[in-house]
Amino acid sequence: MQKNKGANSTYFGNILEGIKSSWTGLRLSLRHFKQASQKHLPNNVDDPDYFKQSTGIVTLQYPYEALPIPDNGRYRLHNEMDDCIVCDKCAKVCPVDCIDIEPIKATEQVGTASDGSPIRLYAAKFDIDMAKCCYCGLCTTVCPTECLTMTKSYDYSETDVRNMNYHFSNISPEQAQEKMDLLVLFQKEKEEAKAKAQREKAETIISEETEKPQARPKFTPKMKAKPADTPAEETEKPPTRPKFTPKMKAKPADTPAEETEKPPTRPKFTPKMKAKPSNPKPEEDPEEGKD
Ligand code: SF4
Numbered sequence: 001m002q003k004n005k006g007a008n009s010t011y012f013g014n015i016l017e018g019i020k021s022s023w024t025g026l027r028l029s030l031r032h033f034k035q036a037s038q039k040h041l042p043n044n045v046d047d048p049d050y051f052k053q054s055t056g057i058v059t060l061q062y063p064y065e066a067l068p069i070p071d072n073g074r075y076r077l078h079n080e081m082d083d084c085i086v087c088d089k090c091a092k093v094c095p096v097d098c099i100d101i102e103p104i105k106a107t108e109q110v111g112t113a114s115d116g117s118p119i120r121l122y123a124a125k126f127d128i129d130m131a132k133c134c135y136c137g138l139c140t141t142v143c144p145t146e147c148l149t150m151t152k153s154y155d156y157s158e159t160d161v162r163n164m165n166y167h168f169s170n171i172s173p174e175q176a177q178e179k180m181d182l183l184v185l186f187q188k189e190k191e192e193a194k195a196k197a198q199r200e201k202a203e204t205i206i207s208e209e210t211e212k213p214q215a216r217p218k219f220t221p222k223m224k225a226k227p228a229d230t231p232a233e234e235t236e237k238p239p240t241r242p243k244f245t246p247k248m249k250a251k252p253a254d255t256p257a258e259e260t261e262k263p264p265t266r267p268k269f270t271p272k273m274k275a276k277p278s279n280p281k282p283e284e285d286p287e288e289g290k291d
């Protein structure tokens with residue numbers, strides 16, 4: 001008969017089995033107690049022994065203790081405004097529209113970014129609302145001067161969500177208004193100068209036109225009206241050649257001379273038939289003479 005493993009069916013066997021299982025559990029607890037005297041070192045993930053630390057307490061007393069963040073951690077956004085050329089590319093590419101930029105055109109180049117790009121715009125407003133950000137990193141990818149980056153700063157929790165909107169503009173609202181007024185003035189002056197230049201150009205064209213020699217009067221042939229009575233003109237008119245009209249010579253009624261001059265025509269031949277005698281003589285009977 002096969003003997004059952006585990007529980008002893010006898011009274012003392014069951015007690016022994018209970019002591020054994022209790023000791024197994026107690027041993028495990030004692031082992032964890034011993035390990036709790038040690039601590040999980042806050043090693044960086046770059047540390048080769050990072051994954052070898054399988055013992056020790058892993059819970060850290062945050063915020064007094066914190067695990068180090070890798071240098072390439074992508075958390076809060078930061079914009080280095082001195083290198084920003086306010087091109088607006090980051091705002092355009094953001095899928096959640098959490099970047100808000102208000103550019104002001106400068107009247108001249110105001111600086112140069114670290115990569116040599118000229119800065120011709122002020123940012124009256126450059127806000128990034130990190131409460132909306134989905135950390136896709138697209139804005140940092142398109143930034144031409146690489147001034148917009150994701151930092152490894154991950155602890156920026158706030159009790160008021162409005163505090164998650166970060167302002168990066170490097171000019172105050174008063175300075176922004178001043179730049180705007182300057183721009184308006186500059187544009188006005190520019191338009192006035194342009195209008196003046198156009199006026200001067202138009203004036204020079206007009207003066208050139210007036211200085212031009214008078215154009216020859218346009219020749220327009222005039223038809224002379226025929227006067228009612230112009231005997232003198234008619235007499236002065238050159239004699240026109242007489243119109244040639246061939247005249248048929250009229251046959252003269254009596255032209256005896258011509259007739260005499262005409263060659264003698266041959267007499268018309270008219271055959272004449274001999275007229276039969278009205279009483280023909282009876283033929284003599286040859287027989288009569290014989291008698
Ligand atoms: S990381 Fe993505 S969501 Fe956040 S600001 Fe940049 S583009 Fe927008």
Ligand code: SF4
Nearest residue numbers: 084085087088090143
């Ligand atoms: S893309 Fe870069 S340079 Fe252009 S506005 Fe954004 S932060 Fe500035």
